Amino acid sequence: MRIVLAEDAALLREGLVGILERAGHEVVAAVEDADALLAFTARHQPDLVVTDIRMPPTHTDEGLRAAARIRAEHPAIAIMVLSAYVAEAYVPELLEATAGSAGIGYLLKDRVGHVREFLASVDRVAAGETVVDPEVVRQLLGRRRADGPLGSLTDREREVLALMAEGRTNGSIAEELVVSEAAVRKHVGNIFAKLDLDPASDRRVSAVLAYLRG
Template sequence: MTPLRVVLAEDAVLLREGLVGILERAGHEIVAAVGDADALQAYVRRERPDVVITDVRMPPTFTDEGLRAAVAIRDEQPGVAVMVLSAYVAEAYVAELLDGDGAGVGYLLKDRVSHVREFLDSLSRVADGGTVVDPEVVRLLLRRRREDGPLAALTDREREVLALMAEGRTNGSIAERLFVSEAAVRKHVGAIFAKLPLDPASDRRVSAVLAYLRG
């Protein structure tokens, strides 16, 4: 795992210190660990970390300060990867965070942090330019997806594959999860790319995931 320079924003002291411990034990450098969005943005501007990890709700109003800071950071420094942690499945937050090309962005529920290896793997994928969305968020979006949107042309199996792609899984991991061959997964992925309106300027896998999440 490549060591990363991290700026962390979380107002709950115990969770913040817990995250610092997890990240440091994994070999990452904590450039700053702060409790509000203003400090987060200040440290990111000054230190230019590899990745930002931020809560959604922080002082003073405990509404969406962390999210707005994440969006501002993406606008100002697109090269900085952003991992948002939330206690809730909030579709509006996902849509706003993924506005643009979606590369180097993650949205995880805080419960996922208890699965340390999954959390660290997701962080690495985001830092490498991937898009990682919590499986629970993916399931919720799948239940609410309109049948007349761009996904209507996909088969049930192709939707399954795309949902797993949205979780940040590789073709090999998807094959293991669905108990099919990796060649079969590649075939489904190719069909997904052919059927969805993808952004030619973006990585096709990322663009397909964004088409899925935006419906």
């Protein structure tokens, strides 16, 4: 896989290059700012972009803005956002599902427990999947707690939705909340109905993200 990497911290950047290359990937460019990320992405047309959010010159959201632009201009390029922060701006643009769009990922650096987990997520995003750290979903849901249809959910339904966002099965959710699986199925049905989501979907994390995109 051909990858363009953007990370302003030199040690972390070189470390990521080493990890990716040892896994058999080709890092065609490793840069430290968003302008270089955009330039090298346009030049090399990689399979995947891995980018931080906060980079020079302002260290605010340059990487996320660049990722959203890449998503719009090069929808066939998969994107993995790797950051220490949860940012809400530009996330809807990143997650927007369009014809031909490649995979998208959003991981928090300090929650990646092992290199193999990171590499597995990279592979999944490159294969077209959506991979988002559950903590990112939790925080975004919390920020939109009273916004639109989400405000109609009960506290229990919000709990179930957060666990759904982790990819939990109904049985796992029932164990976590100490309720019956039948009760969980009822809550899931209510969530689908209130958020106008397809109850036939078998990608429940994507269903949650579809709501966040809206």
